[in-house]
Every structure is written in C-alpha cells, then in structure tokens.
Amino acid sequence: MILAIEGVDGAGKNTLTGRLVARLTAAGRSVATLAYPRYATEPLGPAVRGLLAGDPRLAPLAASPRASAMMFALDRANSRPELDALVRTHDLMIIDRYVASNAAYGAARLPATERESFPAWIAELELGALALPVPDLQVLLRIPVGTARAGTLARAGADRGRALDTFESDDGLQERCARMYEELAARSWVSPWLVVDRETGVDTICEHLATR
Numbered sequence: 001m002i003l004a005i006e007g008v009d010g011a012g013k014n015t016l017t018g019r020l021v022a023r024l025t026a027a028g029r030s031v032a033t034l035a036y037p038r039y040a041t042e043p044l045g046p047a048v049r050g051l052l053a054g055d056p057r058l059a060p061l062a063a064s065p066r067a068s069a070m071m072f073a074l075d076r077a078n079s080r081p082e083l084d085a086l087v088r089t090h091d092l093m094i095i096d097r098y099v100a101s102n103a104a105y106g107a108a109r110l111p112a113t114e115r116e117s118f119p120a121w122i123a124e125l126e127l128g129a130l131a132l133p134v135p136d137l138q139v140l141l142r143i144p145v146g147t148a149r150a151g152t153l154a155r156a157g158a159d160r161g162r163a164l165d166t167f168e169s170d171d172g173l174q175e176r177c178a179r180m181y182e183e184l185a186a187r188s189w190v191s192p193w194l195v196v197d198r199e200t201g202v203d204t205i206c207e208h209l210a211t212r
C-alpha cells in the first residue's frame with residue numbers, strides 16, 4: 001500500500017512521517033519511506049535543487065511551471081525500480097511528497113485560467129504516460145500558512161542558515177498552493193484523501209489504516 005504525505009512547505013510532513021513510521025513499526029508493520037524530490041540522486045536531483053535555488057543556468061526551465069513539473073515528474077519516473085521494489089517488499093510505503101505536490105504547486109504557479117486543468121495534465125503525465133503507481137491514500141497535513149512559514153524559517157536556520165528556496169520564499173505561492181491542496185482533497189483527486197492536523201495526525205492516520 002502506498003500512502004503519500006502532502007502539504008505546503010514547513011507543514012511538518014517529515015516529522016509526521018517519522019512519527020508514523022515509529023508507531024507502525026512498533027505495531028509490527030514493515031514500513032518503507034521515500035521522499036521526493038530526490039535531491040541527492042543523479043541525474044535530476046541536483047538539477048531540481050538548482051532550479052529551486054535559482055541557478056541562473058536553469059532560469060528558463062524554472063520560469064515555466066510545466067517545464068519545472070516535468071523535472072519533478074522525471075525524477076519520480078527514474079525512481080521506479082527502487083519504488084517498485086520497496087512497495088513489493090513492505091506492507092506500507094510512505095512517500096513524503098508525491099504526484100499531488102506537482103499538481104498543487106504547478107497549478108498554484110499558473111495563471112488562474114490554466115489552473116483548473118493542470119492537475120489532470122499531471123495525472124495523465126505521471127500516472128498515465130510515466131506509469132507511476134497511484135497512491136492508495138493521500139494525506140493532506142493541513143496547517144495555517146503562517147505557522148508553516150515559521151516551520152520553513154526554523155528548518156532553514158537549523159540547516160546552517162540555508163537560504164529559503166524560490167518556492168518557500170513566495171508567500172503568495174504557498175497560499176495558492178494550500179487552496180489547491182484543499183481542492184484536490186475535496187474532490188478525491190486520483191485516490192482517497194485524508195485531511196489531518198499536526199497534533200492528531202498520527203492517530204487519525206493509524207485509525208484510518210486500521211479500518212482498511
């Protein structure tokens with residue numbers, strides 16, 4: 001089973017994933033994790049990092065929401081052998097950001113007229129043409145954008161003063177992205193969604209998994 005954790009930058013997806021893994025492992029389930037983008041994996045990880053960091057050589061790519069989304073999608077497509085093997089050998093595969101990140105952020109970067117049709121384009125590209133597996137459950141970690149912003153700043157500070165990337169530093173993008181996530185969850189985009197908060201997220205997810 002594939003469970004994808006989604007949310008705006010600084011929402012706390014990494015912390016939620018860690019707690020979830022600890023709880024489920026203690027309950028005897030075999031759990032694997034992956035996180036996208038895979039910054040450390042050639043050939044696309046470093047390019048995605050450069051794109052987000054504002055590398056001038058990648059500016060024409062970064063300026064296009066569709067070209068940027070294609071980079072994230074190809075990074076995932078390249079991970080297929082690893083992803084498939086982990087899914088095959090574990091009860092549960094938890095993925096920190098998956099295809100819905102591309103749908104939400106890409107749509108949030110586009111003019112309003114192109115926003116509505118963008119998630120369908122991502123689904124066709126990633127789940128259709130690139131044949132990535134459909135997640136069984138998508139979890140939206142909902143948090144006020146202001147609180148998420150504090151999380152992003154704290155994380156950047158802890159990482160020896162790393163500058164915020166171009167997506168993290170764009171408050172308008174984060175607001176639009178939060179709205180896109182709400183829409184995707186409300187219409188069960190590509191599979192069922194569960195909306196959780198930081199405090200009760202682990203309990204809510206475990207209760208949900210127990211009913212499946």
Ligand SMILES: Cc1cn([C@H]2C[C@H](O)[C@@H](COP(=O)(O)O)O2)c(=O)[nH]c1=O
Nearest residue numbers: 009036037072097101102105106167168
């Ligand atoms: C995985 C992924 C991330 N993103 C964005 C969300 C984040 O702002 C940024 C980096 O993700 P991260 O902060 O989780 O490392 O990339 C996409 O736009 N599409 C994707 O498919």
